[in-house]
Amino acid sequence: MAALDGNSVEAAAIDPIPTLARQVMEQLRRDILEGAHPPGGRLRIESLRERYGAGASPIREALSQLAAEGLVLRVDQRGFRVALADSAMLRDLIETRCLVETAALRASIARGDAAWEEQVLVSHHRLARTPRSADPGRFLPNPEWEAHHRAFHLALLDGCGARALLAFCADLQDRALRFRYLSNQVAWPQRDVGAEHKAICEAAIGRQADEACALLEAHYRRTGHFLSAAAPREDLPTGQGPST
Amino acid sequence: MAALDGNSVEAAAIDPIPTLARQVMEQLRRDILEGAHPPGGRLRIESLRERYGAGASPIREALSQLAAEGLVLRVDQRGFRVALADSAMLRDLIETRCLVETAALRASIARGDAAWEEQVLVSHHRLARTPRSADPGRFLPNPEWEAHHRAFHLALLDGCGARALLAFCADLQDRALRFRYLSNQVAWPQRDVGAEHKAICEAAIGRQADEACALLEAHYRRTGHFLSAAAPREDLPTGQGPST
DNA sequence: GGCGGTAGTTTTGTCGATAAAAACTCTCCC
DNA sequence: GGGAGAGTTTTTATCGACAAAACTACCGCC
Structure with a gap:
């Protein structure tokens, strides 16, 4: 992780x-x-x-x-x-990811060398050929897909040349993963995440900074929207007996 | 801290x-x-x-x-x-700060409300009226200045509305502080950091996003330049007896 | 003379026990 | 009937001891 x-x-x-x-x-x-x-x-x-x-x-x-x-x-x-995982935190997380990762992506696109480009391409390819669900009939988290998904998103940002930033992005992704796990069975197969990833990949490799950032941001915000819609019941699960 | x-x-x-x-x-x-x-x-x-x-x-x-x-x-x-503190890490840290904090500052300027504006102003005022060195004759770290400095830089970014991002920025600032401590007695009083802070503050409150970001970035890069120039001896202090 | 293996020493990681703090409960009093 | 308070119980934070692993130094062998 x-x-x-x-x-x-x-x-x-x-x-x-x-x-x-x-x-x-x-x-x-x-x-x-x-x-x-x-x-x-x-x-x-x-x-x-x-x-x-x-x-x-x-x-x-x-x-x-x-x-x-x-x-x-x-x-x-x-x-x-x-740690709590309410909708306010999810919103905050999405906001942070959008701000930080678009900055990182922009830097990647500006500075990324040939190796970066190739890594984006190959990690996207791996992601694209892996089924999202381990079970074709219903949604069942596929560890292989999760790994490739993580690798792809990090590869996108890896050209920025700042390790501390990249480590933070990896951490953010883990936190987001938690929300995905908590509200299982989310937005599948209603949403074509494959197409979104493909578009982001192409825009990044094509060095279309503005478009790539817009796509990435939309990608995250859409995920956030699905998650908070899918798991409203988890909003305040703390309770745990106040003093009275 | x-x-x-x-x-x-x-x-x-x-x-x-x-x-x-x-x-x-x-x-x-x-x-x-x-x-x-x-x-x-x-x-x-x-x-x-x-x-x-x-x-x-x-x-x-x-x-x-x-x-x-x-x-x-x-x-x-x-x-x-x-943890090591060599010049490569310093470079990486500066790079990360520039990327992340300009994004945060931009968001702050775009979204910050009146309270944010006032907080920036007052925290800058506090910083400006505090002497950087505890000893007027030579450089001696002034804890009060450090606290106000930290508060000012965080106040700048506090309008972005993303707590996770702000926490990361605070962490980055701590890491930067370490480099400052390690190479004591740095760039003082050759450099007028007060003027830099003032310019940043004014640009931020004036909602001049591009200018504020450029000033902030220059502020960090200049600091990095001074630090790596002042402490080249610390570059690889690990050694610690190789196997031979 | 250099190298590999081996015994001894240091240092880490883990355990169980213990004291201190918090949480809970039950009673008593208003 | 409700609330405050004392006593009990749970839970945490800390300690000292021990086993396992890593490191060091030495010795014999090639």
């Missing part, structure tokens, strides 16, 4: 036996992304200790990392809870 | 007795920013345990958080070390 994070990339690649804390963190992240722990829900150390079969230290460490990543919320002396 | 981080803000504001891990983290961050631990240097748990008077758990937790923040580098099973 956070494969672009400079800290983890080399260690994860070499080490065959990741540290326990890392295993817990990755499993926990998957569980949160997939909604096993509901947004706003408490994450008690003891429960997690039991569920993931580890001592308190690795659990706590995993939670700390996820907290810094924004997926988990920590309150000193009052434990951890799953 | 990371006062904009949603996780810490409320806890830190209320809790009079912060958790030990938090204390260690904040002190450690300050020490790293100020160069007490050199970039690339190892951070052994035992040494830190001794230095900060805490057990291994809080130390490890503080390191985890700083690692996620980018100030500390973690390698599984091989401990922690201070």
Whole structure:
């Protein structure tokens, strides 16, 4: 997931036996992304200790990392809870992505070399030939498609030549992924995302900055629209018993 | 420092007795920013345990958080070390800031309301009336100036209406601050940063998007130029005894 | 003389226990 | 009947100890 994070990339690649804390963190992240722990829900150390079969230290460490990543919320002396995922946050996320990623895309288009162009092309090709759903009949998330989708969007921006910016974009994409997971079964197959990706790819390679940015922005805003329409029930799932 | 981080803000504001891990983290961050631990240097748990008077758990937790923040580098099973701060990273940081913050500034100028305008004005005023150096004779970092400086730059972008973006900008500013600390005594008083801030402020309030962005970008690039010129010796301080 | 393997030392990652803090509950009083 | 308060229970934050892994230094061998 956070494969672009400079800290983890080399260690994860070499080490065959990741540290326990890392295993817990990755499993926990998957569980949160997939909604096993509901947004706003408490994450008690003891429960997690039991569920993931580890001592308190690795659990706590995993939670700390996820907290810094924004997926988990920590309150000193009052434990951890799953980060909220309400429609206000979704709006904010979309807004941020539109602002940041169009800037990055513009820079990519202006500065990207031949290698960038080729990478955009090939990553789009891989995405295009992968079915979005693992099941042709109904929607079932296809991990391969998710990976290619992520790679394509990052490849688009990779020409900008700013690693810190790219890492942030990768992070934003992860956050967006969470919303997609939470409201499963979204906009499929009503919407032809393949065509949208194709148009973005062509505009980018054709160095049509304005058009590419407009398409990308529309792409994100449309996704946001579908998501907030599809999952209004998740808006304020926190509750969790106020003091009274 | 990371006062904009949603996780810490409320806890830190209320809790009079912060958790030990938090204390260690904040002190450690300050020490790293100020160069007490050199970039690339190892951070052994035992040494830190001794230095900060805490057990291994809080130390490890503080390191985890700083690692996620980018100030500390973690390698599984091989401990922690201070993140590098070479000129390539500085370049990358500047590039990222220029791309992201001009986008944010543009959005701020387009969307910012009266409250935003006033906040920019007042934060600039506070900055302008605070001396940059705590000592009139030579350069000595003035914490008050630093705080106002940070507030001014964030106020500029605060009109964009995207909290996630703003949080990222705050993070970028912290990273930049580190470079400033590392190469102490920089460009003072050769450079009139006050005038630069004033010009940016006026262009922003006057809704001159293009000019404000150009000024902001020049502001950052100039800083980068000074920093990399002032601290060439820090370029590759890692070394740390290769295998031979 | 250089290199590979091996024993010893350091350092990390993990565990279980413990003290402190928060949350909850139940009772008593108005 | 409602609310405040004391006691109990849950939960967190921290510590010290231990096992596993990495690093170091040494020794023998080619």
